[in-house]
Amino acid sequence: MRSPQRRIDPGLVDQTVREPERYEFFQLVRLYEIVFRNSGGASDEVVSERIRFRNSLRLGFAPSQVDAMRASYRRDAEGLATAEVEQVEIAPSFMGMLGVNGTLPIHYTEQVIHRERFQKDISGRAFLDLFTNRAVGHFYRAWKKYKLPIQYETDRQNRFLPLVLALAGLGFDALRERMNAAPGAVDDESLAFLAGLLRQKPVSGEALERALSSYFREQVVVEQFVGRWYVIPHEQRSTLGGRNSVLGSNVLAGERVWQRNLRVRIHIGPLSHQRYMAFLPKGDIAAALEKILSLATGGQFEYEIRPILRAADVRPTVLAAGQGARLGYDSFMLTRPQTRDRSDTRYLTRFVQ
Structure with a gap:
């Protein structure tokens, strides 16, 4: 035997x-x-x-x-x-x-x-x-x-990856090191996988959905043309006795203006409680999300992030050791089990330079 x-x-x-x-x-x-x-x-x-x-x-x-x-x-x-x-x-x-x-x-x-x-x-x-x-x-x-699959197999770090990352705008080592730095480190191979989508300028909403869904392995919905009131800086307002203004060109009546071309709302989830906390500000995944969005579109848009907590993980706030809650993030006043997902939390990302 x-x-x-x-x-x-x-x-x-x-x-x-x-x-x-x-x-x-x-x-x-x-x-x-x-x-x-x-x-x-x-x-x-x-x-x-x-x-x-x-x-x-x-x-x-x-x-x-x-x-x-x-x-x-x-x-x-x-x-x-x-x-x-x-x-x-x-x-x-x-x-x-x-x-x-x-x-x-x-x-x-x-x-x-x-x-x-x-x-x-x-x-x-x-x-x-x-x-x-x-x-x-x-x-x-x-x-x-000149066979890229073979170069990836034999010497991916020095030959294949730099070529693909250059398509995504990361041809310099300093840019790659910035993306790889903690918190929210994004490795080179993940960026290379998304290079085909990220190289499209301007990046469409559908391409951004696919890139984020592929990287984070979560359901992502990109809502475009989100309207918001923006306060006009004092020096740019139209006033009597001020600079010459042309009606229909540069005259603005009032202190604020409604615009739909500056904000994008990103819905992520439903998420488990652990993943939901990681998508909140100062979380590792939230930092990675900021880097990918900055790489994809730069600083020309405002990104409103709305992580969705699945209903099974919506827990009531209790006073107990080790069960702290943050107001506005994961604190809920409940009297019965939750039957729907919660998307109350929203925040704006910052542009990573």
Whole structure:
């Protein structure tokens, strides 16, 4: 009876060593690039150093992109081989100096085969492998250079993320550090996910809804054109004996004006009590909300935030230790269980510069 911890199927690395012809060339190199990078190797040094490329000696039809492969394993202090792969040698069938698809005439391949088989001399092939290793390594790097999914997989912090964040207006490190700073830290990958929506200028209400709903994982409704009375500064009011005023152009009668183009109301929820408290002023999520809104539209709008507390978490205010309440935020006078969500709280966000 086998041990319950025993692996009954060979690992992916072992399968590539036994049957390399089952894998495409680029997928095989990507696999070992990830393996060696996770074991502590630098990404730029893996290809052509720990993943080396040899010439194929096949003179017949190549059934796959990889003709052969050989792996060498790391040895421990006692000189015994371990299960950790130290280096692999891959012989691609579609590119190289030798073989049926090689750049040199076929008789060079025949000479190398003859010397290896009858004279046990591998120097000729080893010499040509130096050129093939470098050429195939550059070929793989050129293939990977402009493929963003591959760059995200191998070196997302230095290559992929800066490109995507630049679309959202965060091309400078100082701006990214400001978004990552506490409280309300917004990580780079979350912003990169929203870059396609945030790069649209001006940002529509629907795009803002989708961005906020996606980031906070809550139901968000953006109410546009919210009207409000705005007090006119004293120096801008129209008065008799003052500056020249033109009727229909710059004459304002009264001390205030009604406008609908400056305020946006954002409804968030229904929320649990814990999430509701985090969306209140000075909460971590509220700080993150301020940063995202500032990035999306700048300081041209007023944002009225209305977090909605779900009915099950609406609790009456009681005088007891550890159950304090804030007036206007989570203090409710109740005589019976609440049956509807509460959205009494509202506040304005500030622009994060």
